[in-house]
Amino acid sequence: MEPRYARHTPTRHPLCPRYDIRETPMEAHGRTPTRRALLRSGAYLATAATGLAATAATATTAHADDRRRRRAAAAYPPTHWIPASTSNYRVSSRPTSYPIDFIVIHVTQETFPDAMKIFQDPAKQVSAHYMVASADGYIGQFVREKDVAWHAGNKDYNNRSIGIEHEGWVDDAKWFTDAMYASSAALTAAVCDRYGIPKNRDHIIGHVEVPGADHTDPGPLWDWDRYMRLVNGGSRVRRGV
Numbered sequence: 001m002e003p004r005y006a007r008h009t010p011t012r013h014p015l016c017p018r019y020d021i022r023e024t025p026m027e028a029h030g031r032t033p034t035r036r037a038l039l040r041s042g043a044y045l046a047t048a049a050t051g052l053a054a055t056a057a058t059a060t061t062a063h064a065d066d067r068r069r070r071r072a073a074a075a076y077p078p079t080h081w082i083p084a085s086t087s088n089y090r091v092s093s094r095p096t097s098y099p100i101d102f103i104v105i106h107v108t109q110e111t112f113p114d115a116m117k118i119f120q121d122p123a124k125q126v127s128a129h130y131m132v133a134s135a136d137g138y139i140g141q142f143v144r145e146k147d148v149a150w151h152a153g154n155k156d157y158n159n160r161s162i163g164i165e166h167e168g169w170v171d172d173a174k175w176f177t178d179a180m181y182a183s184s185a186a187l188t189a190a191v192c193d194r195y196g197i198p199k200n201r202d203h204i205i206g207h208v209e210v211p212g213a214d215h216t217d218p219g220p221l222w223d224w225d226r227y228m229r230l231v232n233g234g235s236r237v238r239r240g241v
């Protein structure tokens, strides 16, 4: 299958000088069906098997679902594949092996390059699926979404979540730039759409909200109201304020 972003000019980015950077299509082309989509197609087949013709309403719904899926896939921001050490995550086959129910928001307490080195160091035993750079919202992907990254400090939450790191420090809001919020929110929205994760604070949580977490990130300076507005298509809302 032709990768969605293959036609774009490959981006060279100073954060990742050691890699031949390409905009990875691996999570963007929507080939992995959501559990909900599987259920939907199963229900459709069951209906067909009973000899009932698909009604116009069903066809319309299916078309609307297709359109929604295409829009969601199109909204997926460019990501750049910078693989973590294979010692720092667990290979899995989500969402079949575990449902993906949560997005966990982190702040690195490191620069992007330093955090990247940590993810690539087999001794560290930590990783995240994504990391967003402060200056321009550049997104690195370190672990496939199907695999379990080690970011939440809670096995159950690791199994069922996508971890997104943000470059910066919890006590210094200047790291949390417009570009970072916008880029991260687009990523979170696209991930939510693909797995049917509700775009609310019960499912998009801070590391600090993971049960048993001894981390405080993203911290009180992370603007959750703004972030959730952006995740939910916020520019319209912002113009009205």
Ligand SMILES: [Zn+2]
Binding pocket: 105, 106, 107, 151, 207, 215, 217
């Ligand atoms: Zn964290």
